Amino acid sequence: MKWFLSIIILTFTFLSCKNINKDVNYAYIGGEIINPNTNFIVLEKDEKLIDTIKLDGRNRFIYKIDNLDPGFYSFTHGGEFQMILLEPQDSLLLRLNTIEFDESLVFSGIGKKKNNYFINEFLEHEKQEKYIFKICQLKPENYIKHIDSIKALKTNHLELFKKKHKPSKLFSKIAQANIDFDYYSHKEMYPFIHYGRDKVAILNSLPEHFYDYRKNINYNDEFFSKYHNYKAFLRKNVSNLALQAHAKHSQDKPFKHKELCYNLARLNIIDSLVSDPTIKDELLYHFAIDYLSKNQNIEDNEVLLKSYLNKSKDDKGKVIMERINASINRLKTGEKIPEFTVTDYKQHNHDISSIIKKNTVICFWSQAYYKHFNDSYKRIKELKLKYPEINFIRINIDDYNLQRSKNILENHNYISNNEYKLQNPGSAKESLAIYPVTKTFIVDKNNTIVSSNSNLFSFRFEKELLGLINR
Template identity: 25%
Template sequence: MKRLLIICIAVTMYTCKEEPKIDYALFSGKVENPADKVITVYDGREKVKEMALRKDGTFADTLTIESGYYRLSHDKESSSIYLSPGDNINVTLNFEEFDESLTYSGNGAGNSNYLARKYLVEEKANFDVAKIFALEENEFISKLDERKASKMKLLKEAKDVTKDFRALEEKNIEYDYLSNLQNYQSYHSYFSKKEDFMPSDNFMNLIETVDYNNEEDYDKLNSYKRLTQSYYSNKISNSDNPSEIFRTLNTKAFPDLKKDLANSLIYNISPNNMYNEAYYNGLMNMSSDEKYKEKLKAKYDKVMKLAKGMLSPKFVKYENHKGGTTSLEDLRGKYVYIDVWATWCGPCIREIPSLKEVEILFHDKNIAFVSTSIDKAEKHKEWVEMVEEKELGGIQLIADKDWNSQFVQDYAIEGIPRFILIDPDGNIVDADAPRPSDPKLIEMFKELKI
C-alpha cells in the first residue's frame, strides 16, 4: 500500500510538470522574382531576423517573438504582419506585384491576411489629405465618421482573425480617427489658408478626453504611440509656459513615453524657439541617459550661439559652380541669404521658383543670394547638371563635406531646406529665416531696408 502511494505521487508529479513555454513562430514562404537575396522581419526599426532565400526563392526559419505587429521587408518593399508564439505561417509573394500578391496560409495566417487586404483597400480609397482637411468642421467630422465606419465594416467581415487581434484593430481604428481629429487645427489652417484658425470647444474636447497614459496600448500599438507623442508635442509647442507641461510629464508619464519624447523634442531646440531654455531644462530632467544629455547640451550650447546679432559661423573656400571657390568673408559688406539644399531634396526643389522670383525682385539691392548644396561627393555631377538644367541664379556653391561640413554643423542644420540671413558685418540676422515662398521673407527684407 505504501509503495503504491509513492508510485501515485511520482506519477502525479510527472503529469503536472509545466509544459515548456513556446516563444517562437515558424515562418516560411516563397518569393517570386526576388530583388534581393534575403527577406527580413522587423519589430519597428529593430531587425528580428534576416532570412536567406534559396535558389528557388523559398525560405524557412523560426522567429523568437512576442505577440504583436511586425514588418515583413524585401528590398524596398514592406508590409505589416501580425505574429504570435505558436504560429506556423507560410507566405507567398511576387516582388513585381508585392502588395497585390501577398498571401498567408497556416496557423495564425488570418491576422496577416487581413492586414494585407486592409492596406489595399485603404490605398484604393485614396484619402485626399488636402481636400479632406480643407473641409469645414462638421463636414470634416462627417467624412472621418464615414471612413471609420468603412474600416470597422472591413474588420467585421474579416475571416480567421483572432479575438485578441480583432480587439487591437478596433483600437487602431479609433486611434487613427483621433489622430486625424488631433491634426485638424494645423492641417486645416494650412490647406484653407487660415493662419489663426481654431476649432470649436466641442471639437477640442474630443481630443482632451482621451487617456494619454495607457502604457499597455503604447507598447502594443503604433497608432496610439503616434497619437500620444503628437498630443504632448503639440501641448508643449502651443503653450506659453512649456516648463509647466514638462513638469507634468516628468511627474506622470511612464518611462518609454518620456524616452521617446526626449528623443523627438530635442529637434525643437532651434534658433527661432523662444523657449529653448524651457525645452533644455525639461528634457534634461526627462532623460536619465548620460549620452543623450551630452548630445542635448552640445546642441543647446550651439543654438545659443546662433541668436540674432551673434557673429555668424563661416564657410571657407566652397567650390563655386562658375569656377574657383567662395568664402563667406568674400561677401562682407552685403546681406547674405543662404539656401542650404541638395539635389535629392523635394521640398528644396519646390522652393526654386520662389527663390528665383525673390532674386529678381532684389537683384540690384545690397544682398547676395547663395545656394549651398550639401550633396555627397559622388553626387557632384548631379549637382553640376541640376544647376545648369534649372538655370539656377545667385551664387551656387557645394559644401566640402556634405552634412559634416563645419558650417552645417555650426548652424545645427538637421533638415533641409534651411535658410539663413547674415548682415553686411557678418552677424546673424536670422539663423532659420523664412523660406522664399513665405511672404514674411519679403517683409523682413523691407524692414531691413535692403
C-alpha cells in the same frame, strides 16, 4: 516575378515540410527592387537592426527570419522605408520602384492580403489628411459628422476584410487601432487646424462629449510604443491638453506655439501621464528639440532645457539636447555661419564660406523626407526666377556616399551647380542644428547669419528675402 515567386514558394514549401513540428516560428521576406539606389535593404524591428540584406544581380533578395517576433517590421532602401506585418510561416514578397516608392509597392506570397490591406490604408490615409485639413474649418458638430462617417466607412471595410479572409487576432488588433488612433488624432488636431485665432474660444465651443474617448487612453501601451499612429496621436493629445492648461493662465492673450509656458506645459503633462520610459523619453525629446530648434531666445531655451533634463532618463538624449542647444546659441542673427565642408557632384570639396559670394539661401534635403525633397527643388526653381540677385543652394544631409545622392538627383533630373552634399553629416548637422529638415538659413554676402530658422514655404519667407535685398 512569377518565376521568382514560384521558386520561393517551392523553397518555402520544401523547408516547411523538412522542419515540420520542429520550428514554425519563422518567416521569409523576399522581393525585387526596380531602379535601386543601393545594392541592399535594411530590415529592422522596433527600431533595432535585424540585418542588412544584399540584392543579387537581378536586384532581388530572399531572407529567412528565425525566432520570429510577430508584428511590424520595417524595411529601408535608399533612404525611404515602409512597414510590413510578419507572422509565423509568412513568405512575403514585395516589388517596388524607387521612383514611386510607396505608390508602386505591391505584395504577393503568403501574407500578401494583410500587407496589401495596410499599404492601401497608408496611401488612402495620405489623401485623407488633406481632406481633414479642409473640413477642420467646419463647426464642431458638422466636423464630427464627417469624421464619424470616415471612421464608419473604415470600420465597415475592415469587417468585410475580416469576414472574407479570416485574419489573425494580431492583424485585427492593429487594423482596429489604425482606425481608432486616426479618429482620435482628428479630434485632437481640430482646435489647432481650425482657422480661428482664438484657440481658447474654439476649445470652449466644443460639444461636452467631444473628448470622451480620453477616459480610455493608455499612455503607456508597450505594444504600440514603436507604432507611428500611436506616437502621432500621443503628440497631438499632449499638445491639446497643454493648450487647455495654458488657457487657464494665459490671461486671454492670443495663443502662440512658441510660447514658453505652453511648451513647458507639454513637458509637464508628459511627466504626469506617462511612466513607460521609452514612450516618455521619446515624447520629451520630440517636444524639447522642436521648441529649441525654432526659438532664438537663449534665456527661454535654457529654462525649457532644464525642464527637459529634469524629466528625461535618456542619458544619450540629454547629451544630444545640450549640444544642440549650444549650437543654436551660436547661430544667432549677426553671427558668422559655422564653417563646414560640402562636396559638389564633380567630387570637389568646398568650405561653405567659399561658396557664399553674395546673399545666399541655404536649405537641406534628405531622401527620408521625400515630399520635402521634391517640393523644395520646385520652390527654389520658382524663387530663383523672382530673386536672381540671391544665390540658392541645396545640401543633402544623408549619411551615405556621394554617388548614391547623385543617383537620386539624376533620377529626378535635379542635378545643378547649386546642389551639394555634407562631407561630414554627423558633425555638420549638430553644429548647424538641422532640425527639422525644413530649416533654412539666410546668409548675407559676408557669411553673416540673417536668419538661421527660416522656412522656404512660410508666408514670411519672401518678406525676409526682400528685407535682405533692400538693406
